[in-house]
Amino acid sequence: MKRRNFLRTAGATAALTPFLHSGFAINPLAKSSMFGSLGNAAAMSGKIMVFIELNGGNDGLNTLIPLDQYSKLSLHRSGVLIPENKVLPLNGYADTGLHPSMGAMQQLFNDGLMSIVHDVGYPQQDYSHFRSMDIWHSASASDQYLDTGWMGRTLQGEHPSFPTGYPNDDTKDPLAIQIGSSLPLAFMGSGYSMGMTLGNANDFDNVFVNDLVEPAPPTPYGDELEYIRLIQQQSQVYYEVIKEAAEAQPNNLSPMYPPLGENGLADQLRVVARLIGGEMQTPVYVVSIGGFDTHSEQVIEGSVEVEGQDSKGGDNHALLLRKLSEAIAAFQDDIERMGKADIVAGMTFSEFGRTIASNFSTGTDHGAAAPLFVFGKGVNPGIIGNNPDIPQDLAISGDVPMAYDFRQVYASVIQDWFGLTSMSSVLFNDFDILPIFRGTSAAKEDKRDLFGVSNYPNPVTSYTTILFSTFNNAHVVINLMDAQGRFILQIAEGNYNSGLHQVRFDRSNLPSGTYFYQVVQNGMGVTKKMLVF
């Protein structure tokens, strides 16, 4: 009897839903425990990261020039060599400088707003644009073929039921935005892209402020098309929040941007800045600039300093780097003027670097590792790593070997910037953190152990015992802080005689994650890391 009723009403609609629950994995994540371990820290700690994709494989050796290798560079890459006296110096790093077109980024570096990581790559370089880009987006190992992206997995860990129930009161903004047409692999979660695209940067105001629809031909086809465009636009679930943000921040504040239409990357970053200034909480943005596949005419008119177009109409390397540099500097200035500098950082990446040797077309071919630039008020300024060793003799064209695995950079972003506690489910392995960000877990842990501070067990499952010694009678305070150094609770406070002391700390309902505890004696503190599982 029940069955009959079931399908009888199913003649309409009601009973169709159980099938979705039984047979169809509409929410595939319910099946997966892979993402369960992330998502403990407060989601993304309110931080924002802007990824700048340099498409084509950027020539790292002409971007960040190892001056101590200059004689060997001049030996191998005479076709694209930058005159030594034109290299832009970096404060504190006499042996390393920037391409002459990168004055704006030089300024950022010298102002303490940039961290540069030498020779980032992935193991077993493949030299294919597609495969390399897929590796960077998916954070796969060399023999692993993933259809999910590292940002997608990170976001899915924080938002495992997305897109069901999104947007909601807690998360009203998109989780990730790409300015451009297609959704990057990096955003792919299991079955869903965790992000969205915002189309053409030039149309941003038309779509979100002026409610204009792309014009269509004056035919019946055009009529219907315009109608559908309008409805699709309005049905975009994030339409309203984007519109609100765009209207709340109707202009960019920095005068440093080049005129609209001259620098596509800057135009994309203008949009990102306005969304951030308009109080969007979206933690991840991706923008991109193409043309770095400089096999020929990387250099035109015989001089690396000449900025212009190659014979196919593409920007040469000098012009690309100028655009990159000016776009980043303008964006950083904009973000500072908007009062958001504390929460915004940016990072460049490219699928690979280029060969050490120049070819006969005044270009360079697909190579391996290259430097990576991270900027913002939150970075530890400086250069991580050493200049590459350029060999005297090159077997073929020569690659710059990888010094840092790209997943170390990702791990640093996940842990030290977003404050998420476990990246093994995102990166499938543990990678050493690089001290890219201020307050990094590495930097924050105080290696001086004046007071013999330790705790056992660590990681903590139920409770731990903190040990410390005092030299004489001291007023001691022990505080617990989260991964960002924010105070959570006081573990102990009191006067202690000289000697060794133990304080038991019960984790009770403390969420799993990375914490720091600080033992302060008469105003002098020692900070230690504590992992809570």
Add this chain to the structure above:
Amino acid sequence: MPQGAGELGQAGEKANPFRISDQELPLVPPPTTTITLSGGLEPYNGPWDVDQATHLLRRIGFGVKKADLDLLLGMTVGDAVDHVLNTSIPQTKPVYNYFDDADPNNPYDYEEPTLQLGQSWIPNDPAPYQFNGDAEGYRIQSFRGWWLEQMVNQGASILEKLTLFWHNHFATQTASYFNGKGCYQHNNLLRSKALGNFKEMTKAVTLDPLMLIYLNGVYNTKWAPDENYARELQELFTIGKDNPDHYTEEDVVAAARVLTGWKIDYEKATTWYYAVDHDNTDKQFSAFYGNTVIPGNVNAEVELDALLDMIFEKNEVAEYLCRKLYRWFVYYNIDATTEANVIQPLAQIFRSGGYEIKPVLETLLKSTHFFDAVNKGCYIKTPVDIVIGTLRSFNLGIPSQTYWDDFEMKYFLTDALVGQQMMPGDPPNVAGWQAFRQVPLYYRMWVNSTTVRRRNEYLGLLFTPYIATSDDNRLQIIPVDFAAQMSNPYDPVVMIDDMVKILLPQPLSDNKKWLLKNILLSGQASDSYWTIAWSDYVNDPGNDMYFSIVNTRLTNMLAYMLLLPEYQLA
């Protein structure tokens, strides 16, 4: 309120088919087009190429299949139209597929006591139908799934699109008659007569059990005449109300009396005649019908024939039907030029041909008007075009390793259609779907902020592995297979052009094509990177890396194409 949930299956609404003003209409401007479709019914003699052939396929079927396109391109335009009009009726019947023999605890299935899985629950003639109150709901869904399967598996033929047209015209709801056979045989009546004689079809539909229940024919007796069918027969099925001078209320009453006496066997889904309930007095009609008197007759069928003769004498019938056909196959906007150059001459053909349907369609589909460039792509796809047409374009069948897989997959498709507010078998009311009649929006009724999202969700889901009844029974687009059908998948420009022609009704702007290529090339500047990737894949298709590289990019690009507003048009 979204229409889908509330509207479907409300049999009570059928008596008031035009209760449209209650509904929230989206606040949008009416069409602004000033360009009218040009050309008349003279045979099209322009070029016969991909643009024309895909247009024909888009309008007479659901989606464009590459194989169908290649077939038609090998013909002349005339032969191609003849081919799509030369139909054959499927020989299959819906089967018992709603029992999950692998899961004894499945709460959603039903086990037939006397049938084997895979056997049809409709016995071969003349064996009577075995009604089973516990099973009829499942049988109706089995029938609906069978119908969807006919659409998915349709060749280069107009048959299923036309059957759906007749369903929209002679609208009924399965929800009104809890009998699987009754629903199936009604549907097959529409299909078997789809290209036959409209007057004969009208008579058959009049006496069809589902229609007799749906519009109260079974309650229409000389003791208590019920006007429901008599009204809709004239208002919706034949004469229409386009002409202000039309049938009168007396005509409705008189026709109702002609139609008294018909009964059905509810369980066996057969019609029988009960002379005692038939009003065999003379029926007087109005001046609109030339004051015709239909003499009373104890045989109601004689009176029915006379009624149809009288109705089909009126010019309005052919005009009304030709307008409906035009709105189904060409465009909703019929201006004075189109009325004069297309509708009137078509109606003349229809009438003078004794209401044979095929010559009308043949003339329309072979005409200059049909192939007029401004006519292409102005048709907003129905949910069936989206749901079924997309499967067809990507050569997907309904995957079914077991009967229960088959049932569940068809249920999934049904659910997708319901979400998009078009469930075949259950139009909102007797007037059919609003998109074909609701002034001024017409087709635009299909797309609102809810349905447009559901359309895109469905299309997006087709690229994931999650439409699955088991790990190896999945409904999923295989992008590399689609690409492999193109004339030159090594060349991204040629391949994208080919794909655009199959998937989209009008050429894309250079800017949009550049975007597509940019996705395929992941932002790289040189086409050769795609050529290499595709060659690597073709030379070593089992290599995971090569597959992954081309599959990721094709998936992104095709998903982008399907989510373009242009994909909503046919």
